[in-house]
Amino acid sequence: MVKIGKIELGEFPLLLAPMEDVSDPPFRAVCKAGGADLMYTEFISSEGLIRDAAKSKQKLDIFEYERPIGIQLFGSDIETMRASAEIATQVNPDLIDINYGCPVKQVACKGAGAALLQDIPKMVKMTEAVVKATHLPVTVKTRLGWDENSKNIEEVAERLQDIGIQALTIHGRTRVQMYKGEADWTLIGKVKENPRIKIPIFGNGDIDSPQKALEYKNRYGVDGIMIGRAAIGYPWIFREIKHFLQTGELLTPPTIEERIEICLKHLQFSVKWKGERLGILEMRRHYASYFKGFENFKSFRMRLVEASSEAEIIQILNEVEQYYTTLV
Structure with missing residues (x-):
């Protein structure tokens, strides 16, 4: 049984990725019906929450049937992230997730998202501030590193676990790669194999079929898989993967x-x-x-x-x- 804090997620949970302008409540509703085990809000600007911006506040909307659900925050200022975690905690999600993976310029060039992969000490301090600001489990989503020469995810995983995060999702690309090329799960597997790592490790990147989900589950030993783009317009991907993992049979595509x-x-x-x-x-x-x-x-x-x-x-x-x- 995979657990984040006290949240039980089953033997091999499938997570819906937090996607900007996609992972809103209507989209999450169809993915939940399709079999997603854990979902996240779109990523929410900590600055926006502090300013009480309408768009950021609306993204805090969560519904009972969505549980378990996490609110994902991003930001570049430690104090603002701490305060936004307090605000997010008030709407009673099941967990708080920190985005250290978003590669887009509007986020990374402002020192947030994947930009923190260039400043691990700051990432650690920011994460610690969020962990202390909430009674909820705190999780992190990130990438392998900033670029090919700085794949520091193994160090990141240990240091973030040490200050109290309760699960880690790793996208198998660097920030520089954006969404191009093929996701490399090799380092995700190494993090999972590290005897020091006790928290659940979820893999993310390029899972678009039941066959690939099974292959990567077996090859890299992850505790679960996060699915993003493959769920857009195809929320059936979750039930298809689950059925294939249990039976080895492919479900008939939706009519x-x-x-x-x-x-x-x-x-x-x-x-x-x-x-x-x-x-x-x-x-x-x-x-x-x-x-x-x-x-x-x-x-x-x-x-x-x-x-x-x-x-x-x-x-x-x-x-x-x-x-x-x-x-x-």
């Missing part, structure tokens, strides 16, 4: 009816949570993923992206279902 049903749920929650205009706007990035690989979908996607009302989108989705059902 067109299932895809429509989940896409509709996602849309309706998005509209309910953000209002019709913004809810529709933010769903536009998901349609292509929900129907990836479907021939002749481009014209439907264009209409879905241009639609301005929930009723219009529902009508188009009904047409999509009719069109592809008649093709079978």
